[in-house]
Amino acid sequence: MKDPDVTTPATPLETIFRLTSIQKNGLTKLGVTNADDLLHYFPTRYTSIAEIKHIADLAKGDTATIYGRVVSSKTSKGFRTKIPMTEAVVEDGTGRIKCVWFHQAYISKMLVPEMMVKLSGHVEERGGVPYIANPELVRTNELPLDASGSLFEGEKETQFYPVYSETKGITSRFIYHHIQKLFSKGVLDNIVDPIPKDILAKYNLPTLTTALVWIHAPQKESDAQSARKRFAFEEVFMIQLARQRERALTKEHSGFVIEPEEKALAHFTSRFPFKPTASQIHALKDIFSDFKKGIPMGRLLEGDVGSGKTFVAAISAYAVATTPPHDNKFGNLQVAYMAPTEILAEQHFKSFIEYFQSGAGDKSGNPIEIGLLTGSVAKKFPSKLDPSGATKVSKAQLLKWVAEGKLPILIGTHALIQKSVQFKNLGLAIVDEQHKFGTMQRGKLVRKDTFIPHLLSMTATPIPRTLALTIYGNLDLTLLDEMPVGRLPIKTEFVTKNNRKEIEEHIREEINNGRQAYIICPRINEPDPEKGLALNAKSVITEAKRIAEDIFPEFEVGVLHGKMKPAEKEWVMEEFKKGAIHILVATSVIEVGVNVPNATIIVIEGAERFGLAQLHQLRGRVIRSNHQAYCYILTDSTNEVSHKRLKALVGAKNGFELAELDLTLRGSGELSGGKQWGISDLGMEAIKNIKMVEAARAEAYRIIAENPDLTKYPLLRSKIDTHLKETHWE
Ligand code: ADP
Numbered sequence: 001m002k003d004p005d006v007t008t009p010a011t012p013l014e015t016i017f018r019l020t021s022i023q024k025n026g027l028t029k030l031g032v033t034n035a036d037d038l039l040h041y042f043p044t045r046y047t048s049i050a051e052i053k054h055i056a057d058l059a060k061g062d063t064a065t066i067y068g069r070v071v072s073s074k075t076s077k078g079f080r081t082k083i084p085m086t087e088a089v090v091e092d093g094t095g096r097i098k099c100v101w102f103h104q105a106y107i108s109k110m111l112v113p114e115m116m117v118k119l120s121g122h123v124e125e126r127g128g129v130p131y132i133a134n135p136e137l138v139r140t141n142e143l144p145l146d147a148s149g150s151l152f153e154g155e156k157e158t159q160f161y162p163v164y165s166e167t168k169g170i171t172s173r174f175i176y177h178h179i180q181k182l183f184s185k186g187v188l189d190n191i192v193d194p195i196p197k198d199i200l201a202k203y204n205l206p207t208l209t210t211a212l213v214w215i216h217a218p219q220k221e222s223d224a225q226s227a228r229k230r231f232a233f234e235e236v237f238m239i240q241l242a243r244q245r246e247r248a249l250t251k252e253h254s255g256f257v258i259e260p261e262e263k264a265l266a267h268f269t270s271r272f273p274f275k276p277t278a279s280q281i282h283a284l285k286d287i288f289s290d291f292k293k294g295i296p297m298g299r300l301l302e303g304d305v306g307s308g309k310t311f312v313a314a315i316s317a318y319a320v321a322t323t324p325p326h327d328n329k330f331g332n333l334q335v336a337y338m339a340p341t342e343i344l345a346e347q348h349f350k351s352f353i354e355y356f357q358s359g360a361g362d363k364s365g366n367p368i369e370i371g372l373l374t375g376s377v378a379k380k381f382p383s384k385l386d387p388s389g390a391t392k393v394s395k396a397q398l399l400k401w402v403a404e405g406k407l408p409i410l411i412g413t414h415a416l417i418q419k420s421v422q423f424k425n426l427g428l429a430i431v432d433e434q435h436k437f438g439t440m441q442r443g444k445l446v447r448k449d450t451f452i453p454h455l456l457s458m459t460a461t462p463i464p465r466t467l468a469l470t471i472y473g474n475l476d477l478t479l480l481d482e483m484p485v486g487r488l489p490i491k492t493e494f495v496t497k498n499n500r501k502e503i504e505e506h507i508r509e510e511i512n513n514g515r516q517a518y519i520i521c522p523r524i525n526e527p528d529p530e531k532g533l534a535l536n537a538k539s540v541i542t543e544a545k546r547i548a549e550d551i552f553p554e555f556e557v558g559v560l561h562g563k564m565k566p567a568e569k570e571w572v573m574e575e576f577k578k579g580a581i582h583i584l585v586a587t588s589v590i591e592v593g594v595n596v597p598n599a600t601i602i603v604i605e606g607a608e609r610f611g612l613a614q615l616h617q618l619r620g621r622v623i624r625s626n627h628q629a630y631c632y633i634l635t636d637s638t639n640e641v642s643h644k645r646l647k648a649l650v651g652a653k654n655g656f657e658l659a660e661l662d663l664t665l666r667g668s669g670e671l672s673g674g675k676q677w678g679i680s681d682l683g684m685e686a687i688k689n690i691k692m693v694e695a696a697r698a699e700a701y702r703i704i705a706e707n708p709d710l711t712k713y714p715l716l717r718s719k720i721d722t723h724l725k726e727t728h729w730e
C-alpha cells in the first residue's frame, strides 16, 4: 500500500502500514484502529535489561522470576510416590525449562500452549536437568522479552525501554516500532493539543507533541514521568470538564417539585422500629431541600456500611411516590430503585414491602404498590390473593403498569435500564451501591426529557477523596458519618498462622449463642481459568463440603455464589435470614448490601486477594445489629505489602481512612479497578495526587463557568460531547 501524503491522527492504520489479518485483529482487540489510537496506546511500564532473568541463565538453587510462553503441559503421577502433578514446559526465547506442580494436577487444565505466564519459584535439579518446583503462577499479557530473547535489537544503547501490553499477533516490539514509524511520517506535525496553552504553562506540563515522544521513547526516566503526568492530568481534566458540563446541562432542565406533607411523613417515619440518627435526618434535609428547587437533584449519599442508607432511600421514595405529577392532581410520581445484584434487589423489595404495606400510603390506608424486576423475575406487591405478600407476574404485565404510571415504586437490577422499561412519570431514581454501576448505566436510568428525575446515588464503598472529586464532579455530596446508636465496634483479627481450630471453636460458640456466620472464599470452585491463575485459594464448594462434613456436622451449612440460579440464591438467602442455615459459605457476592443482622462473625479466606475497600464491605455484613461482631482476616501470603494492607483493616477507624490507605499501598497495576469508573490505569496514577486532581478540577470549573458552551474551546467541546454522548445522553 502507498503512503498517504499526510499522516494525521485520524488516518486508519491499515492505510499507513501493511498489516496481516492477525495483526489487524490484534490491534482491534487493543482498541487501536487509527494513528491517534496507537499514539495513545501507552507503555504499561519501562524496563532495563538488567531486570530480566533469562531461562538460559537459571541454575540450581536460584530463586527466580521469569516470563515466558507455555509450550506444553500435562498431568502425571510421581514415579514411585504416585503423587498427582502437573508438568509444563515454558520458553522465553533464550531457552526452555520444565515446571512441576506437585499435588496440583488441575493446573494443567489451565495452561494452554502460547499462554504468557510469569513464574516465580525455586530452581531445583533432577538428573542434571533444572526445573522450577511449585512456582507461583500468574497469567500475564505482556512479555518484557520478545520471542527472540532480546528486547529491541540494535538499540541496546538505550537503557530504558517501554513495555506495552501484548495480544495475539501484536508484540510490545511491534507497537514500539510502529509508533516510531508514525513519528517519522510526521504525524506529530498534524496534532492539535486540546489543553489550552496557559494551563500547560501554569502546571509545567509538556505539550502533547513532546509528551507523546517522551512517553514512547524517553531518554531518561524523568521524561517518561513528565509525559505520564501530562496524560494523567489530561484524563482527569477531561472527566472533570464533562462532569461540570453535564451538571450545567442538568440544571437547564426542570425537576419535579416534591414537598411532602409533614404529618404524613412523620407518620411514615414512625413505622420504622428505630429512631433515625442525626446523620440520617441531616441527609433527608439535604434531599428535601433539593426536592423543592424545581431543578433535578443529583446527590451522592456516601455512608459506611451499616450506616442506614436504605432508610434514607425509603423516606425519599415515600415522598416521591405520594406526590402527584406536575400536570395532574391524580396519580403519582414514580420511583426506580436499582441495585447491583438480584440478591440485593430482592432484599430491598422485601424491606420495602414491610415499610410500604397497608397504612403507609394515602389516607385510605392502602399500601403503596411495589414492583420487582430482575433478569429472571417480575413480581408485584400486594398480591390480589394475599394483600400482605407479593406475587409473580409476567414481565409484560409489570412493564405495562409501569408505563401507565400505576406502579409507584419499581425495584430491580440492571433490568431497569432496558429500553422496554418506560416510566410514565419517573420522579426519582435511586441507585444503590452505585460504584457497582458504570456511569453509563446510571445515566440511562435518568433519561433526558423536559423533566429530569431526581437522582439519589448511594455508595458504601468509601473512595478516596481525589477519586470522588474526579468522578462525582456532577453530584452534590451528603455523608452519613454516624452509625446507629448501640453498635459495638467490630473486633477484627488478622491471622497468618494456621490457628483455624480456635476460629472454628469461636464460630461454634457464636452459633450456640444463637448467632450466624459467614465464611468467604475467593473462588467458587476449583480453578477458574477465566480469572487468571489464582492458585491455592480456597473455593466455596470445597470449603463448604469440608466444614459441613468434618468440622460442623451439627450445623446447617449453606453455599452462595454468583453462578447459582437466581431462585437458588433467593432460597439460600431466605433460609439464612430465617436462621435455618447457620453458616453461609460464599464468594464476595455478598459483598454489597446483604443485610442479615443476626450474623455476627465473618471469616475471610485468602484475604490478600481482595481490595481493602472490598474487605471492609465484606466485614460490613456483620455490623448490622447491637451484638458484638467479629471478623477474621486470613491469609497464607507472605508478601509484606499484603500484610501491611491487611493489618490496616484491623486499625482503621472507618472506610474512608481505608480507601486512602488502599490507594497509597497498592501498586498502580492493582488499581485497574479504575475501569469501572471509566478511568485508565494512567488516570488512576493521577488520583494518587490530590494537588493534580484539585488543579484539574479547578481549571475545568473555571472554563465551564466562563464559557459553559465551550464555544471558545471547540476541540475540548467536541471531545467532551462525544464523552457525554457515550455516557449519559443518548
Ligand atoms: P447500609 O447503609 O449499609 O445500606 P442498611 O440500610 O442496610 O445499611 O442498614 C443496616 C441496618 O441498620 C438495617 O438492619 C437497618 O434496619 C438498621 N438501621 C438503619 N437505621 C437505623 C437507626 N437509625 N437505628 C437503628 N438501626 C438502624
Ligand code: MG
Residues within 6 Å of the ligand: 309, 310, 432, 593
Ligand atoms: Mg445498603
